Amino acid sequence: MSSVFPEYATEAARQVDHVQFFIFLVMAFWFIACNAVLVYFVFRYKRKGPDDKVSTVKGNHTLEVVWTVIPTILVLGIFYYGIKVWAGTRTMPDDKDAYVVDITGQKWSWSYRYPDGQTTDQDLYVPQGEVVKLRMNSLDVLHSFFIPEFRIKEDVVPSFYTYLWFKADRAGVYNIFCTEYCGNRHSQMLGKLHVLTPEEWAAFKAKDYFEVLTPLEHGKDLYVKKACVGCHTTDGSASIGPTFKGIIGRQETLTDGRTLTVDFDYIERSINKPDDEIVAGYPKGQMPAFEGQLTKQDIQDIYTFLETLK
Ligand code: CUA
Numbered sequence: 541m542s543s544v545f546p547e548y549a550t551e552a553a554r555q556v557d558h559v560q561f562f563i564f565l566v567m568a569f570w571f572i573a574c575n576a577v578l579v580y581f582v583f584r585y586k587r588k589g590p591d592d593k594v595s596t597v598k599g600n601h602t603l604e605v606v607w608t609v610i611p612t613i614l615v616l617g618i619f620y621y622g623i624k625v626w627a628g629t630r631t632m633p634d635d636k637d638a639y640v641v642d643i644t645g646q647k648w649s650w651s652y653r654y655p656d657g658q659t660t661d662q663d664l665y666v667p668q669g670e671v672v673k674l675r676m677n678s679l680d681v682l683h684s685f686f687i688p689e690f691r692i693k694e695d696v697v698p699s700f701y702t703y704l705w706f707k708a709d710r711a712g713v714y715n716i717f718c719t720e721y722c723g724n725r726h727s728q729m730l731g732k733l734h735v736l737t738p739e740e741w742a743a744f745k746a747k748d749y750f751e752v753l754t755p756l757e758h759g760k761d762l763y764v765k766k767a768c769v770g771c772h773t774t775d776g777s778a779s780i781g782p783t784f785k786g787i788i789g790r791q792e793t794l795t796d797g798r799t800l801t802v803d804f805d806y807i808e809r810s811i812n813k814p815d816d817e818i819v820a821g822y823p824k825g826q827m828p829a830f831e832g833q834l835t836k837q838d839i840q841d842i843y844t845f846l847e848t849l850k
Pocket of ligand 1: 645723
């Protein structure tokens with residue numbers, strides 16, 4: 541099964557696979573059985589000549605009862621087995637019994653806020669062997685949060701919360717996908733789920749897990765994790781937004797006809813309120829406003845990174 545399905549990493553995922561495999565086996569058995577009988581009948585009841593008459597069958601109560609009762613039992617079995625496992629993954633634990641992480645989806649990135657106020661982007665960090673509850677919300681359009689190795693998935697919707705829960709038994713790194721088409725960079729709305737061992741988790745809580753980055757490394761990291769990379773190239777090629785190659789010091793004309801030289805102040809304003817001063821030729825409403833999400837230091841580090849893109 542491992543070559544057909546993605547690896548499973550939770551007990552719930554194992555159960556989902558078992559339901560799936562059970563249904564598959566039932567279907568496969570009846571598919572083969574029905575077709576075998578069909579082929580047999582084709583030969584057994586082949587018309588032998590113009591005088592070959594078939595007997596007229598009016599009905600058979602025993603047969604009808606059998607072919608009604610057997611499928612009914614099978615379908616009820618599939619329903620019972622399926623709903624039992626489904627209810628297990630869909631019954632949310634109480635907040636007090638779980639480690640609750642807030643997830644925000646936004647074109648085209650994920651961000652996470654942990655109970656102690658710590659935040660991360662794109663990559664989610666959780667403790668191994670603990671019940672984790674995800675409280676999810678979107679800032680713009682419909683997204684969907686999917687962890688294939690855990691077999692869980694839920695829409696992430698603006699204006700109300702949706703939830704998921706899991707208990708990851710094995711430490712490791714797993715995939716996070718957005719699985720609801722949310723615009724032209726939907727396929728890049730990816731992340732990694734890091735299930736940390738108790739030692740790693742202690743380091744994470746002590747804010748000690750990540751290596752300290754230089755301002756340049758941090759700026760580059762934000763460029764990727766805040767999803768700037770989705771719309772702004774660094775090699776001069778065209779994309780949804782202006783390229784970052786040579787951006788600092790560049791003369792730009794804005795949609796309102798003004799010209800300016802790109803400097804730190806303009807970069808900061810453009811990150812916080814992108815729609816206010818758009819470079820001519822680019823449409824409004826493409827970039828999310830990062831006001832309140834990035835500190836002055838973050839923006840300074842991004843600026844340091846941009847300066848290197850000569
Ligand atoms: Cu977000 Cu697709």
